[in-house]
Amino acid sequence: MFKRKNRREESGFGSRYLPFGFARFFSWFFLLLILASSVFLALFVARATTSTLLDSQEDYALLLAENLNKQIFNRFTLPVTVASGRVRLGDPEQYQLLDDVVHSLLHGLRVQTIRIYNNEYAVTYSTNKDEVRRTDLYTQGVPEIFQGAHHHFDVLSTMSYFQAMLRPRLPEGSFQLRTVYPLKINRELYPNISEEDAATVLGALEVIQDVSNHYQISIRNQWLIMGGFLISSLVLFTLLHMVARKAEKVIAERMERNLQLEAELHQSEKLASMGRMVASIAHEIRNPLGIIRSSSEFLLRRENAVQDSSRPILEAIYDESCRLGSTVNDFLDYARPRQPRRDMVNMTDVAHKAVSFLTGEFQKRNIELVDELPQELPVLGDGDLLYRAVYNVLINALQATDRDGRVIMRGQVRENGQTMLEVMDSGPGFADDCQKALDPFYTTKDNGTGLGLPIVQSIITSHGGKLELENGKEGGAVIRFILPSASSSQM
Numbered sequence: 001m002f003k004r005k006n007r008r009e010e011s012g013f014g015s016r017y018l019p020f021g022f023a024r025f026f027s028w029f030f031l032l033l034i035l036a037s038s039v040f041l042a043l044f045v046a047r048a049t050t051s052t053l054l055d056s057q058e059d060y061a062l063l064l065a066e067n068l069n070k071q072i073f074n075r076f077t078l079p080v081t082v083a084s085g086r087v088r089l090g091d092p093e094q095y096q097l098l099d100d101v102v103h104s105l106l107h108g109l110r111v112q113t114i115r116i117y118n119n120e121y122a123v124t125y126s127t128n129k130d131e132v133r134r135t136d137l138y139t140q141g142v143p144e145i146f147q148g149a150h151h152h153f154d155v156l157s158t159m160s161y162f163q164a165m166l167r168p169r170l171p172e173g174s175f176q177l178r179t180v181y182p183l184k185i186n187r188e189l190y191p192n193i194s195e196e197d198a199a200t201v202l203g204a205l206e207v208i209q210d211v212s213n214h215y216q217i218s219i220r221n222q223w224l225i226m227g228g229f230l231i232s233s234l235v236l237f238t239l240l241h242m243v244a245r246k247a248e249k250v251i252a253e254r255m256e257r258n259l260q261l262e263a264e265l266h267q268s269e270k271l272a273s274m275g276r277m278v279a280s281i282a283h284e285i286r287n288p289l290g291i292i293r294s295s296s297e298f299l300l301r302r303e304n305a306v307q308d309s310s311r312p313i314l315e316a317i318y319d320e321s322c323r324l325g326s327t328v329n330d331f332l333d334y335a336r337p338r339q340p341r342r343d344m345v346n347m348t349d350v351a352h353k354a355v356s357f358l359t360g361e362f363q364k365r366n367i368e369l370v371d372e373l374p375q376e377l378p379v380l381g382d383g384d385l386l387y388r389a390v391y392n393v394l395i396n397a398l399q400a401t402d403r404d405g406r407v408i409m410r411g412q413v414r415e416n417g418q419t420m421l422e423v424m425d426s427g428p429g430f431a432d433d434c435q436k437a438l439d440p441f442y443t444t445k446d447n448g449t450g451l452g453l454p455i456v457q458s459i460i461t462s463h464g465g466k467l468e469l470e471n472g473k474e475g476g477a478v479i480r481f482i483l484p485s486a487s488s489s490q491m
Helices: 002-010 018-084 092-106 141-146 161-165 212-301 311-335 347-364 383-400 434-438 452-462 486-490
Strands: 111-117 123-126 152-157 175-183 203-210 343-346 368-372 378-381 406-413 418-425 466-471 477-484
Touching: 018 092, 018 152, 018 175, 018 203, 018 212, 092 111, 092 123, 141 152, 141 175, 141 203, 161 212, 175 212, 212 311, 343 347, 343 383, 347 368, 347 383, 347 406, 347 418, 378 383, 378 477, 378 486, 383 406, 383 418, 383 452, 383 477, 452 466, 452 477
Parallel strands: 368 406
Antiparallel strands: 111 123, 111 203, 152 175, 175 203, 343 378, 406 418, 418 477, 466 477
16 A cells, blocks of 8 residues: 555656646636736836926926916016006005906916015015915025025825725815926016026015816726736636636646556456456365365265264364365456356345345344335346345454444435445454455454455446545444446446
8 A cells, every 4th residue: 555655656646736726826826917917017107197287387388377377477577566666466456456467367277376585585575465475485486586596396296096985076176286486587578687687586486286187097096906917817817727726637637647547557456366366275175175065065965874973073164174165266257257248237135135145144143134124226247246245244344343333225316327235334444455355365353354345346347337435534444335327338
């Protein structure tokens, strides 16, 4: 048995799932890789989309700021300077005039706030009048403008980008683009103005636009990309997994079949050589043994020919020669199995016939025989050989069961066209590997030949069936005949 186990391991049966284990690993690995790549690509595309949208918004903000600069200078700064000599936004009339100019330009635009800062970084004008004169609202861009920067951009947000991804819809003002732009003299009205005067910064214009809808578009595109990659990855993974499982199943079945055929081939070779040896030995023993048995029987039948002191010896010779003859017959039956006939046989009747010959033994040892057989268990086969197989199994169950034990017989005709007959006892069961009990000459009995179950297996196999051995869940041995039913055999 140890050699058989090594042979199975060397043939790769124990690791038959190894190649496809790697296939499964790589399929899962590539699924995760594709998902990670899709997330990375979605983030990259979303960032690129957001950057493109922000670039377009920045260009739009610069145009808007440039237009505001010109309109404020043309419609407010210049007229007020001509009329009053200087700009004083503390004057309510001037402030209202500037506010009217700004609001007329912002009509229909997604602009949140407009602020104008002086060189002291204080708010001199705001669309929100409550912010006027405050000095805590300026950011880094305002000082840069007064230091000569052309413009400054930054993004204001009330949440992180990751939080925005989890929102079905972004509230207004979630992301804002702040543009700081210098207010200067309009050179179109004063083309001859000096470069120094043209570069003079009259104030810092701050425009805050709501760009939440652009981020919403970017996030939607990101989810669409990830969803598309996820669906395609799952489809590809499912197909790959199905192919791998199918191939694994086919190869495993082929490997199992090859190993089974290999084991059967080795067993057949071993049994063939053993059968030839056994047949030759049994044939040489059978003839002189028959002479011994017939001679002892002849002497025992002669009246007054044998003294009383000699009769026990002759009876022992006769009994032992009969027992030895039965053993020799077992050897010959195993070495040269008979080809079974193909008659209609009811296995239930066969089992009842075997039980009828063993009823006395069951009662003598107070062993309960539980008959759960159906009325019909039809098979095509040789009734004599099947009777011998059932008889041998019942004998084994009887010998293995202690007094006051139990033997159960069950049977059924399965939907797959097989007839099953099962004998279960309450004995100790099979000691080691159940299949070892099918090895010729292996026995745990003191006076056994070890050919009982091998002969049963040979009979069942010759009928196209299978013999199954196992230990019961509650102890005891279970021997199961699996034979083709008569209906399936006739089809």
